[in-house]
Amino acid sequence: MTGFFKRLPEAVVRVGIVFLLFITTVSFARWMIPASLKNGREHRTATVKRETAKAIHYAGADACTECHKEINAVKTEGYHRNLSCETCHGAAKNHAEDPDVKAVTDKVREACTRCHMYDPSRPTGFPQINPVVHNPRKQCVECHKPHSPKPPHVPQECQACHGQIARTKEVSPHVDLPCTTCHTVDVQHKVSPREVRAQIPSDRSFCAKCHSIDSPVKETQKVDIKTHGEKYLCWQCHYPHEPELHSYGTKTLP
Amino acid sequence: MHTAAHAMLFLLPQTTGYIFPNEAEMPWSLLIVVYPYLTGLVAGAFILASLVKVFNVKELQPVYRLSLLTALAFLLIAPLPLLLHLGHPERSYEIFLTPNLTSAMAMFGFVYAWYLMVVLLLEIWFTYRRELIVWSQGERTVMKVVYRVLSLFSVDTSEESAAFDRKAIKVITIVGIPSAFLLHGYVGFIFGSVKANPWWSSVLMPIVFLFSAIVSGIALVTFLYMVLTTLRRERINMACLDKMASFLFYAVILDFSLEFLDFIHRLYESEESIKILSELVMNRLFFSLGVIQVLLGMFVPLGIMVLIRVLRLDEELRKLLYFVAVILIQLGIFATRWNVVIGGQMFSKSFRGLMEYKAKIGGMDGFLMTLVLLVLPFIVLTVLIKVLPPWDRPESVAR
Amino acid sequence: MERRRFLKKSLTLLAEAGVLGGIATAAKTARAEPKGYDPSKHRYGMGIQIDKCIGCGKCVEACKEENNVPRDVAHFRTWVERYVIEQDGGVVVERVDPGSSGSHEPIPNENTVRTFFVPKLCNQCDNPPCVQVCPVGATFKTEDGVILVDADRCIGCRYCIQACPYGARYLNPLTDTADKCTFCYHRITKGLLPACVEVCPTQARIFGDIDSPASPLARFRRMNKLHVLKPSLNTEPKVQYADLDGEVR
Structure with a gap:
């Protein structure tokens, strides 16, 4: 053994010693470090614990219902039944823990228009108003009960709910047609819009009344209803609220 | 909180199109440009040195030691920009406590330690061992102790021991070349493996990094050799300089071909990200990529070197042109790193918008700190050269 | 209001006695105690x-x-x-x-x-790139499938921010550590x-x-x-x- 070391060049021995020293120091240092610092699982458990312990700000609808049973009963009957209380009233964990801390909501128009102002990106059918023309001087709560928001009287105009369609129609050749030209609407539709639907035309002859070449109505785009796309119903190609014909007038179809 | 929010508004960079809101702040700043730049210089300088030992390129003997010392000086500074850029530099030891084995970045410590300890320090030690013994005998006081310690108290100056040193150096270099490839290829992998970022995500990234590293390393050593030799009022060895320039020439061509291949490949595949990447290149990166990296950093130096070969210019003019070329190349490679690191963060991952980068002047990751980090390796190199002169006995090395 | 406090107290008492345990979990789990939480039962x-x-x-x-x-x-x-x-x-x-x-x-x-x-x-x-790249393992997937960040060990390298394809992460300016949605x-x-x-x-x-x-x-x-x-x-x-x-x- 000593013979082997003697035969090694001294350079190797010296470098070897330095390396051994280095590796020993590093290993020793690592060994000295408490195991908990090197244990990923322990770190993760600690993080989960820390994360779980974070403070809650929103109490959750169940907590509200515990005390506010009556309001909840009203709410479950109305259109806002699926809204959480804190959607409008804000984070209320403090209030839930100590009722003396009041949960307040400003009864300003902006609190409602935030969701109900007309915005074209909003899904069709979501009730939207134009706040500039919709009773601009009144607070919403004067006519609508936020916990059961029914219109105070049956909406006068369809666009109260169908804002998107109304806006589209405004820039279309059909701008002057009232909705009732094409839709027959049961009175009940205004009260229970989902249960009682508005009627739509059922066949080509309805559109033909104005758009057929033999129609007496002037100033409309005319087609030969017998040959023009006879396989389809008109609204399978043309969206009636914006029939895609910007050259409104006497031009014939290409 | 509110004032902070307002201050943010002014600090937010200019954007065009849509960016995800969290992308308004650029995660990696100038310092992360410096990091691959420095590492590249290390790998490049080392590969230049290994040309002498493994491939027996005799002409490069005068710069052998200089390139080793350069590699060491830059390697010592290379982790600094990374460290300073961390949100919590004081926690960096966590990388050694709980390294995440799937993380390319966690492997940094291991690759770095391997390269520093096993390759670079060892090769330098074997190169200088005999000189250290001789120098310690000629010195008194502090330097004598320093040399004794550096030689690890070695005493053997026999011819057999010198022969063993040479053999050892050869072995270390052979191990060292793949290690240098690993060091910088790995840096490329840090970027190339980010699938979320189409500007980075590319198999070619590590290889492109590698060849640009070789380019920058050779250019740096050429620059240092010319400057230092002039400072020492000695004659520049033209055979050596021409040889370096010739290697540089081929390295630049290879580097350019690889980057061009990457470019063509992206353009031809024309994936989802191609539109925003084209915009990125034509708008935000037009100057730093088109003008600095490609035109000034590649085409002009290549033109210069072709000119030198074709016209057989005289020595003085050649020196001047080489000098201009290596500075341009250095500038070009820095721009390359910029275009990768900053460029990769100038477009939104929504592929619908571009961001702008405004470097801070002060602060831990500002412009001034970047300058300091770029100067530091040269200060380290000065100290290294003072302690381990690379040129005192060129004849004893050339043996 | 008093009624609510009373309810809460009596509920806790009952739950401790183990009588309501089954019912409480069967109904809305809102009142389930955190110590009874078993992450392996959720995803x-x-x-x-x-x-x-x-x-x-x-x-x-x-x-x-x-x-x-x-x-x-x-x-x-x-x-x-x-x-x-x-x-x-x-x-x-x-x-x-x-x-x-x-x-x-x-x-x-x-x-x-x-x-x-x-x-x-x-x-x-489920295959999170941010977790893959974190050098110190400070971000991880919990047993119930949520990706969390250990703010005490994150070194602030921002590699996870780069790796997220959705721009969902940011560096919290107050802690200088990576931060994100925790569900x-x-x-x-x-x-x-x-x-x-x-x-x-x-x-x-x-x-x-x-x-x-x-x-x-x-x-x-x-x-x-x-x-x-x-x-x-x-x-x-x-x-x-x-x-x-x-x-x-």
Whole structure:
């Protein structure tokens, strides 16, 4: 053994010693470090614990219902039944823990228009108003009960709910047609819009009344209803609220 | 909180199109440009040195030691920009406590330690061992102790021991070349493996990094050799300089071909990200990529070197042109790193918008700190050269 | 009010006696004690119905409030985007400021083909690139499938921010560590809903257990054609979208 070391060049021995020293120091240092610092699982458990312990700000609808049973009963009957209380009233964990801390909501128009102002990106059918023309001087709560928001009287105009369609129609050749030209609407539709639907035309002859070449109505785009796309119903190609014909007038179809 | 929010508004960079809101702040700043730049210089300088030992390129003997010392000086500074850029530099030891084995970045410590300890320090030690013994005998006081310690108290100056040193150096270099490839290829992998970022995500990234590293390393050593030799009022060895320039020439061509291949490949595949990447290149990166990296950093130096070969210019003019070329190349490679690191963060991952980068002047990751980090390796190199002169006995090395 | 306190007290007493234990868990789990929480019995996911989002931004507000997210415009755990797709194929996207929808001249015009809102948040990927790249293992997937960050050990290298394809992570300026949506881990482990889901007025967000056979999320997954963001990156998001437009990235 000593013979082997003697035969090694001294350079190797010296470098070897330095390396051994280095590796020993590093290993020793690592060994000295408490195991908990090197244990990923322990770190993760600690993080989960820390994360779980974070403070809650929103109490959750169940907590509200515990005390506010009556309001909840009203709410479950109305259109806002699926809204959480804190959607409008804000984070209320403090209030839930100590009722003396009041949960307040400003009864300003902006609190409602935030969701109900007309915005074209909003899904069709979501009730939207134009706040500039919709009773601009009144607070919403004067006519609508936020916990059961029914219109105070049956909406006068369809666009109260169908804002998107109304806006589209405004820039279309059909701008002057009232909705009732094409839709027959049961009175009940205004009260229970989902249960009682508005009627739509059922066949080509309805559109033909104005758009057929033999129609007496002037100033409309005319087609030969017998040959023009006879396989389809008109609204399978043309969206009636914006029939895609910007050259409104006497031009014939290409 | 509110004032902070307002201050943010002014600090937010200019954007065009849509960016995800969290992308308004650029995660990696100038310092992360410096990091691959420095590492590249290390790998490049080392590969230049290994040309002498493994491939027996005799002409490069005068710069052998200089390139080793350069590699060491830059390697010592290379982790600094990374460290300073961390949100919590004081926690960096966590990388050694709980390294995440799937993380390319966690492997940094291991690759770095391997390269520093096993390759670079060892090769330098074997190169200088005999000189250290001789120098310690000629010195008194502090330097004598320093040399004794550096030689690890070695005493053997026999011819057999010198022969063993040479053999050892050869072995270390052979191990060292793949290690240098690993060091910088790995840096490329840090970027190339980010699938979320189409500007980075590319198999070619590590290889492109590698060849640009070789380019920058050779250019740096050429620059240092010319400057230092002039400072020492000695004659520049033209055979050596021409040889370096010739290697540089081929390295630049290879580097350019690889980057061009990457470019063509992206353009031809024309994936989802191609539109925003084209915009990125034509708008935000037009100057730093088109003008600095490609035109000034590649085409002009290549033109210069072709000119030198074709016209057989005289020595003085050649020196001047080489000098201009290596500075341009250095500038070009820095721009390359910029275009990768900053460029990769100038477009939104929504592929619908571009961001702008405004470097801070002060602060831990500002412009001034970047300058300091770029100067530091040269200060380290000065100290290294003072302690381990690379040129005192060129004849004893050339043996 | 007294009644509520009394109820709470008596409920706790009963639960401790173990009488109500079974009933309490069978009914709404809102009152389940955290120590009784077993992460191995859960795997959380979220469903988002694009066609229900009205872009009110209540979720964004609630998230910032619940999780102390910096109240500026550059740090979000969840946010809402407005997409406007134009006749000529152009796509305009913007982030909706909470409460701002409709308040400014809307971008959509006659040239608009379709327009909608898209809520975004951390996708809690099953194959998370952020976890893969974290050098110190400070970000990880919990047993119940949520990606968390250990703010005490994160070194702030921001590699995870680079690796996230969805821009869901940010460097918290207060702690200088990576931060992100946790599905409100402190709420869901107590049986509450994430804050964004709690306040969503239209149920555009549906939260629950992916493996549960009967739940709002199960119903969502049964009734809709689902899609995830950037599926080609194989991140396997646990946030799934219904009615997702192809232009959304």
